[in-house]
Amino acid sequence: MKKFVNSLLKPKRSHLLLVSLAGLIWATSGLQTRSLQLKKISVLQDGIATCFSRVNQSYTAKLINDSGSLFLSDGFMATTEECFGETLASLENNFSVALAGASKTLNTLSSDVHWFHEKVKQVGSGGLGGNSVKVIISNIGARFERLEIKRDEVLEKSDLHREVLLEKLNVFKWAFYLLALITPLFGFWEVLSNRSRELNNADSELAAVEFLDSENYFDKSKAEVVIRKALQNNGLPTVVRLLDTYKALYANRSAAEALTDSAGKGTILKGKDADEDQAQIDKIWNESSVPSLKVPKPLNKKHLEQSANSQVVSVEETWEDKMKAEGFEALGMEGVITKGIDLIASKVFTAGVEVEIDVEDTVKIWSKRENIEQAIYHLLVNFVDNMGPDSGKSLKIETRQLGSTVLLDFTSGGAKFEEAFLKNINGIEKSSDDSALNIDFKVSRQLVNEIGTKMSFENVANQDGRIVASKVQLVFRAASNAAKGKIRDVKRGTKKELMRNLSN
Structure with missing residues (x-):
């Protein structure tokens, strides 16, 4: 089982290392991004709370009729409105998609705060005594309550998004911890595998040197083992199959060449005249690889000169006659x-x-x-x-x-x-x-x-x-197959002479 797993993962080991490295980078980036977003949304929530606390201070100062209070000054109220504006800009820059609904609510809240301040300025300075309380409550109390509702709505939406960010952050944390553990293991595995391959290659080189220096250099089976081991160690299975194919083809070719004699090969007669052609034909038959065959009497010049334009050499029939004459x-x-x-x-x-x-x-x-x-x-x-x-x-x-x-x-x-x-x-x-x-x-x-x-x-x-x-x-x-065609004769002549013979 271990050998099977190693053979399965060996060609993919470097790919696994690259994937784990890429995954580790992805997890690290995601972890940093989600952490930064959580920090920004916490700052946003703190900003909303701070801005609204300033509104609450102005409202309280108006209720107690503290006309000289800093909280009722135009500068303080303007700063409060700027606070809401900056908070709204921060939300739109960082969470325009995720908190699109909260952005609209906060924009409405910012506008309502402005009109709330205007209303506070218009209300008389009766304080809590007499009819002033009723006047203040009727004019700004209900308006302040609506501001609180909008604030709570914005904070609720931001809390929901914060929970989503926390869940994603946990996922990236687990991915980071896992990949941080796996990536070094893959790297260590790759280093060990490369080292093992180098050692195996060194062993193959040493075996080859010892093989060449020994008296067993003629043992092709041992040489094949050394070559095959080196190829497999370097992850070259296709080359190993090529070696097997070449070995089979070479063995068959060697066996065929050991038996096939010159008479069984296609031979071009290069003689200048009939006498030289006759000598070449005699040589072909005398070089037969079947030792027990007796070479029949060679064709003489008369046979080669039956016609000035045609020579007939029945090679196949002559071979069969030779074989049959010897009892084959x-x-x-x-x-x-x-x-x-x-x-x-x-x-x-x-x-x-x-x-x-x-x-x-x-x-x-x-x-x-x-x-x-x-x-x-x-x-x-x-x-x-x-x-x-x-x-x-x-x-x-x-x-x-x-x-x-x-x-x-x-x-x-x-x-x-x-x-x-x-x-x-x-x-x-x-x-x-x-x-x-x-x-x-x-x-x-x-x-x-x-x-x-x-x-x-x-x-x-x-x-x-x-x-x-x-x-x-x-x-x-x-033996000749009866179903196959045979070369019966060889004709020599010019193109016109051959065409004329065929037409006849």
């Missing part, structure tokens, strides 16, 4: 493998081996029936006998056709090939001791060698470099 047949690969499986069906069933066959019914090869059937039989016997209890007991048989070459692969989860055996069998370390090769492999190799078929052995490793299977590969020459 065009055999269907599916039938050959099916017969081998049928011969050991009871052994496969008893051993509990799961056999998977992936063979196209159209694939045909040049081979000798007895040799190839016996070789495949002994291969199958060896694979089934060497299935261990923990090997998975599986055998996969598949074919691939690459041009004029057919590859037959046997992949088994049974016993793995020893390193000494692979070095010996692949010619890396020559040894006369082939004790690592059991009797069935010996028989199979002898049978395929007699018919010029290549046989190779290798171990199959997974992405971690652990050997998980063994594989034997046979390489055959593909």
